[in-house]
Amino acid sequence: MAEKVVGKGIKRTEDPRLIQGLAHYVDDIKLPDTLHAVFVRSIYAHARIKKVDVAAAQKTPGVVAVYTGKDISQKIGPVPCGAAIPDMKQPDHRVMATDKVYWVGHPIAVVFAENKYVARDAADKIEVDYEELPVVLDEEKAADPKSPVIHEKIGSNIAYKLTAGEGDIEAALKAADKIVRQKIYHKRLAPIAMEGRGVLARYYPGEQELTLWTSTQIPHLARTQISLMLGFPENKLRLIAPEVGGGFGSKLNVYAEEAIMAYASMQLGRPVKWIEGRRENMQGTIHGRGQVGYIEIGCKKDGTITGFRYNVFADMGSYFQLLTPAIPTLTGLMLSGCYKIPAIQMNVTACFTNKMSTDAYRGAGRPEATYVIERAMDLVAAELGMDVVEVRRKNFPEPFGAENPFKVATGLFYDSGNYQGALDKALKMADYTNLRVEQKKARAAGRLIGVGVSTYVEICAMGPSPALPAGGWESATVRIEPTCKVTILTGASPHGQGQETSFSQIAADELGVTVNDCTVIHGDTAVVQYGIGTFGSRATAVGGTAVYLALQKLKAKATGMAAHMLGVDAKTVTFDDGKFTSGGKSVTIQEVALNAHLAKNLPADMEPGLSATTFFEPKNFTFPFGTHICVVEIDPETGEIQIQRYIAVDDCGKVINPLLVHGQIHGGIVQSLGQALFEEVVYDEQGQLISGSLMDYAVPKAAQVPWMELDRTETPSPVNPMGVKGVGEAGSIGATPAIVAAVVDALAHLGVRHLDMPIKPEHVWNILKKNKAGAA
Amino acid sequence: MIPANFDYITVKSLDEALSLLAKHKDDAKILAGGHSLLPAMKLRLMQPKVLIDIGKIKELSYIKEEGGQIHIGAMTTHFQIETSALLQKSCPLLPETATQLGDMQVRNKGTIGGSVAHADPAADWPAAVIAVGAEIVVIGPKGERAIKADDFFVDMLTTSLQPGDLVKEVRFAAPKGKTGQAYMKVRHPASGFAVVGIAVTLTVDGGKCSASGIGVTGVSSKPYRAKSVEAALKGSALDAKSLAAAASHASDGISDAISELYATGEYRKHLAEIYTRRALETAAGRAK
């Protein structure tokens, strides 16, 4: 009897090639005669372009073509935005700047040359005359009617205003015994995928076909959009996402460079390649977060929350990328957190600024929501003198599931949850009661220890199609080949998550074969049926479900075939461990697979072959949740912050591979840690990006990461048959508030109630210094 | 990340390197471990026309003790210093500094000669070589000369090396008597370079500090010797109070402290004082 593998922490089948350097990223794909592209990008945040002189570049030996914005931006359609908000103002986002530049990094011209060195030399010779204009950088000040205006045609910097939420917020706040208010920043973050973006385009004039290799999370959606931008038939455009070295949302997008490379390969009749550098990546790939908001939360004396309002200014950057304006709406959806809050209101003012566009970065709007509601719960606890755990417990719903989904005042129905369960487990792991005792003792001895608790819930498995701009379903085809090897084609587009392994686990158990018998193919639009892609922690819950359902179809057909081979009624056939059995007789799946292809002994009404395709449309999102507890110690002399312990109990429903789940949680917590303590995209007053390299922008490295004590609870989702929820973003949603809360808690006795991220030691030191001076 | 065009020449001897330097003058750059030079070239912050790779010159890679002096060849890597039995025994400050420098790849390629010649204001070696009172032995068109580490570092990325000069070795008197040493560093969370780095060597005689060397990096545009700390320590007891009092002078006279996104000058100066005290305490504890 073969062992079942779903639920087992088997090692990723992807890893050997990644670890040995045998994987093929875009830049590893070499085609003869390839031209290399280098962009000239704006060095000013806001300026009129008076002249672009490309003569010297054009004359450089080895240069084949130079395009400026004027040359091509009307020949290629605008960079797409898939999100629509009522009354939203959308600037015309051309692939390169023509008359004005809007941010440092805005592409102005591109050189194509025999190699990248020549291309870069020539790019350095392009002279751009600028006339500088006043810059708009602060998303809050941008809304001021007196602010300079970025897009003259739009007439103001306000992209849209939106009010969301349910319940009578005024009445709810009026009914409160106390109202707590706080201004909160979510600084811009850079996604920093290990592999930057990269594009290789090749046009086949005979076939009139275009192949585009691009580092993307959404191969099919990108193909559709790029075909529209180019006016090129979608079915002649093959888009391949080869090995993709991470995305974190930054490659859930369609970028100007992709369309420009496609266009150039057709114009120049040669393959063209562009590989993004790290500085370019920091200037010209989307940023995440970028909100400043004001929270108002009303509570009763016993800690019951009466209402919650979040007035927020959201930084769009100068243009919309694919989902830019939609991100704050996701914040609005999740403001209730895992609490019963009768009235919730979010008022968004979304503004243009002279910066790179913001868009989806791991969590995409939900980390902001979790952060504000978790900070708010802590503020309520501080105001009432309650323990942070008690305030949370007070407002939790009872455990719920399919029969009694949890309706919140943002309009959502949470699928299933047991918030007490995860909280209790985490408190036990942390020995919370004792932690508080230790903390008191330490404080008396002059040590600064803080404990932060975050109980989060998030929305994922995006999602029902009506809720998404471009379809929320996912597709799968499963084929059993004549030798009984199993080929899985998924419309999801894994780029580090490990679904080549987990989807094989699902197929192996369903078909009674081994993981090594299965292969997962993704990311090539010429091979894989249309799919939506990987983002929003959807690949397993939606894409994996499609695989699962295709397997059921396949098994039904195989059972019919086996019954025919055994000469029995299909109803009498059982399938277990790769064997179809009826009475004393049995036939193996290998025999059935071969028979399906030889087709010499099929039931009269059955087609040959063993292949099934499913398009799975989920009825709801899923809502993973959990509790994170962070313990920090602050150096009282320097303000330096040390994470002493990190405990996380996450519930992502049924787990297919705990090793993959841990990997996702680890990574998410690390990115949270970066946001909480280190990371911040900084533009100076002129709009220069001064955090534009990894020498300044601090992505946490292994040595800066604490040991993590992980466990989980398992509350299956009723939304899909496997009961899975998704875990790709949970860590980056749940951890940030816990870390910030721990630092705040370490300073709570000094009257500190909130600190903005990233919490730098110097800031803490200033607080300690002030306090010391005050005490002296 | 695409460097400008350059010629690359490997040399087998110091003479060859010197004559090529003389020939190409300002167009040439010495290539040692490449871990400061190549990143700068990839960003086109540096565009030398000729690289003279001294990595194959065997006579530049050594750690040896001769006549009470310790000599470290310019091409000696951070890793070789970290793992040198000789240094671990006679001057553990240097191995301790090396363990805190960069990561394993950097330590395997980067060299002490390259580091001092580059003179990054946040590099680790400058603090250590100042603390041990080293001389930088330089060889140039006019032959060899020794420059005190204190005088070698002139400003950010600027040393007293003259055109045509090469760093040949770092040398210093082996610590004698009852000594204790320590290197302490606050790493920049992004770059890993020193926000402050404090190198301390103490000599103890009859329970009192008879001599000390304190090198500070990261705080100012050039590394410096904390002279007022050394003065305060001279003849002082090594109790917590005396050490703290001495350490409070760690940033005396620094008016150009570095301010950047992570830490302002004021905070750096404060860190220098705190970490000097801690390094002194550690070194005093180790003095034997």
Ligand SMILES: Cc1cc2nc3c(=O)[nH]c(=O)nc-3n(C[C@H](O)[C@H](O)[C@H](O)COP(=O)(O)OP(=O)(O)OC[C@H]3O[C@@H](n4cnc5c(N)ncnc54)[C@H](O)[C@@H]3O)c2cc1C
């Ligand atoms: C990721 C990373 C992290 C790092 N972290 C740290 C850190 O934490 N602390 C730290 O101190 N350093 C750090 N470094 C820098 C590292 O220590 C470098 O190796 C060192 O600064 C330069 O040594 P090199 O041998 O690589 O010199 P190179 O890069 O080859 O040369 C540097 C400069 O010195 C000149 N030069 C080299 N050798 C000589 C010589 N013998 N005579 C005259 N001129 C010479 C070169 O012409 C060049 O201008 C880091 C580097 C990297 C890439």
